[in-house]
Amino acid sequence: MGITFEGLGFYVPSDVLTNFDLERMVDTSDEWITTRTGIKERRIARTESLIDMAEKASRRALEDAKVEPDQIDAIVLATITPHLGFPASACLLQTRLGCKDAFAFDISAACSGFLYGLEVARGIISSGSAKRVLLVGVEKLSEMVNWQDRSTCVLFGDGAGAVVVSSEGEGEILSSLMRSDGETWEILYAERCGYINMKGRELFKLAVRSMEEVCQEVLSRAGLTVNDIDLVIPHQANIRILEALAEKLGIGMEKVYSNIHKYGNTSAASIPIAMAEAYQEGRLRRGNVVLMTAMGGGLTWGATLIKF
Numbered sequence: 001m002g003i004t005f006e007g008l009g010f011y012v013p014s015d016v017l018t019n020f021d022l023e024r025m026v027d028t029s030d031e032w033i034t035t036r037t038g039i040k041e042r043r044i045a046r047t048e049s050l051i052d053m054a055e056k057a058s059r060r061a062l063e064d065a066k067v068e069p070d071q072i073d074a075i076v077l078a079t080i081t082p083h084l085g086f087p088a089s090a091c092l093l094q095t096r097l098g099c100k101d102a103f104a105f106d107i108s109a110a111c112s113g114f115l116y117g118l119e120v121a122r123g124i125i126s127s128g129s130a131k132r133v134l135l136v137g138v139e140k141l142s143e144m145v146n147w148q149d150r151s152t153c154v155l156f157g158d159g160a161g162a163v164v165v166s167s168e169g170e171g172e173i174l175s176s177l178m179r180s181d182g183e184t185w186e187i188l189y190a191e192r193c194g195y196i197n198m199k200g201r202e203l204f205k206l207a208v209r210s211m212e213e214v215c216q217e218v219l220s221r222a223g224l225t226v227n228d229i230d231l232v233i234p235h236q237a238n239i240r241i242l243e244a245l246a247e248k249l250g251i252g253m254e255k256v257y258s259n260i261h262k263y264g265n266t267s268a269a270s271i272p273i274a275m276a277e278a279y280q281e282g283r284l285r286r287g288n289v290v291l292m293t294a295m296g297g298g299l300t301w302g303a304t305l306i307k308f
């Protein structure tokens with residue numbers, strides 16, 4: 001169905017935490033982190049709240065879309081690090097932005113949150129409940145990371161990405177497929193107010209296999225092949241996962257967008273940050289066929305194929 005990304009924006013905190021900084025905090029090295037993950041540095045929100053980051057990314061997306069806050073009918077915010085227990089961070093964002101005519105709520109699907117959110121936004125629009133949705137992926141993972149656990153603390157970062165989507169325009173969701181498997185929840189989780197726990201090696205293999213499956217399936221449902229893809233915008237978890245996925249799909253890395261070296265894994269924020277940055281750089285252009293895919297806690301995973 002017709003879904004156009006009218007505007008995109010992202011925000012990352014200015015505080016940079018490099019691999020060399022981490023060398024002074026835990027028993028690790030820039031060499032290990034770079035070769036195993038592709039990450040060189042990440043951003044940390046030392047002074048900003050989750051809502052501050054979401055607001056900055058959203059204002060940029062609204063400006064890019066040339067849309068006023070009162071033209072937003074719904075706010076869908078994907079996060080695993082909400083600002084409060086309740087109400088939803090989306091409601092706190094609503095009042096900051098002045099989207100007074102919108103209904104607002106959060107969704108929790110970890111690193112797949114943005115793609116799940118897009119599925120929800122599409123449903124809201126196609127049901128006629130909303131014409132225009134502000135979809136935000138935002139995380140303050142630095143608060144959920146055990147800074148003494150080298151196996152996880154080197155991976156994550158903070159940031160926000162936002163898009164304005166509507167049924168008006170030339171864009172399309174060509175096909176999409178969302179999956180989850182609660183049987184595997186212990187591979188990646190955090191206790192309430194606790195730290196991130198991850199079985200990294202297991203997750204690595206599952207991530208490559210599961211994302212490949214859904215990517216192949218969405219292409220087949222749309223009647224397209226990898227040759228039709230202009231750009232892949234995957235969740236930024238590990239550059240080796242992206243390389244393995246690209247190889248399995250038979251697609252060159254030049255078509256796979258990655259900014260993991262700068263921001264690390266920002267969970268629900270990672271795809272919208274990558275989308276907005278690719279758009280600003282001219283890598284993502286109107287009319288492009290774009291494949292997005294993610295996997296994360298739940299486990300949840302999915303793929304969405306769009307005409308941008």
Ligand code: UT7
Pocket residue numbers: 027028029032033036037111150151152154199200201202203204207237238241265267295296297
């Ligand atoms: O966003 C959700 C999706 N997330 C993912 O998909 C993440 C998937 N997993 C991964 O990206 C990788 O598994 C990691 C980057 C987390 C780990 O890489 P790995 O190549 O799977 O390493 P490993 O866990 O098998 O550990 C290898 C070695 C171990 O030492 P021994 O047992 O071989 O002596 C670890 O203790 O590396 C050690 N190690 C470290 N060494 C230096 C683990 N973390 C570090 C570290 N610095 N930060």
